Amino acid sequence: MKRFKALIKIVLFILVIIIFLNKDFLIKRIYPLKYEEYIITYSTKYNVDPNLVAAVIKAESNFDEDAISHKGAYGLMQIMPDTADWIASQIGMDDITYDMLYNPEINIRMGCWYLDNLSVEFNDNIELMMAAYNGGRGNVQKWLKNDEYSKDGENLHLIPFNETKRYVKKVNRNYKIYKKLYNLK
Template sequence: MKISKIIKLLILILLVIIVINIKSIFKNFYPIKYENKIITYSKKYNVDPYLVAAVIRTESNFDDKAVSNTGAYGLMQIMPDTAIWIAGNMKLKDFNTEKSFDSETNIAMGCWYLDDLNSEFNGDLELVLAAYNGGRGNVKKWLKNKKYSSDGKTLKNIPFGETDKYVKKVKINYRIYSKLYANEIK
């Protein structure tokens, strides 16, 4: 009888400890690596740092050496042709695609690109993320197609399954980062 009460008390104490430390526990599962670089370039390019962290987590899980099956590079998984185009627009000197593995360069380019997509798609997060993953040209086509967009401004569905899953995953990660680190990153 006494052992049963002791076990129940220990379980209650353990639960209280978990509840008190829940944010810290979740931060181990949702870290923000490269925080200073994310803050620097998200400010410079007017992008929410929690969105940048969510994109990086979804794209590479913070692995700066990641290469996708389609050949995208680095933390924010930028395709070589897109990286060259971004570098030209950013006026980066002596850029080559190997520099996409440099965390600072990759985050700067990814933030610039998210800002560019934000401008093009009027800050519509779903369109921005769909364009980031599936290509801005595809998003423009989908918006013109009544099958995917009834108003030419929003998508009722995304025809690429991978892109649809990607958008949902980034949005979930974005909500988690926004709540978990609320007001910690500015």
């Protein structure tokens, strides 16, 4: 019995060493980076931090280009059809079909443009941008005007939608991790 316990301790010790030596590899399996070329290209074109784009993709679809939400959002960055129509009109994409939102390049291009648009509206405030991305820009504007949610009209001290509150926290966590793991530029 003593030999068995000693063997278990040795095996566990070896496992801990293996995990420690491969922690970046293991973390990168949990926080993958796919479509890096498109992320870099379009985040550069639209002046958005590529680490934030990766964080949004991780939160929205976990890098599944075929993802569709229960609300009908499509692709990597989970773009809603009406938002896709509006973005397409703004960036000169004629004849957009919703199936095109499953194309990683198109989805990332539209998502990066949209993040830039939110960045301009919300003065680069990532919390407000992410709240708007998830809960709607109109809602965020209303919340900023309400003392119950914003003390200064520029930041939210309370997000009334639980899903949006969780989403903002998730993207912020992902953002820190992607900056540390990949530090995309």
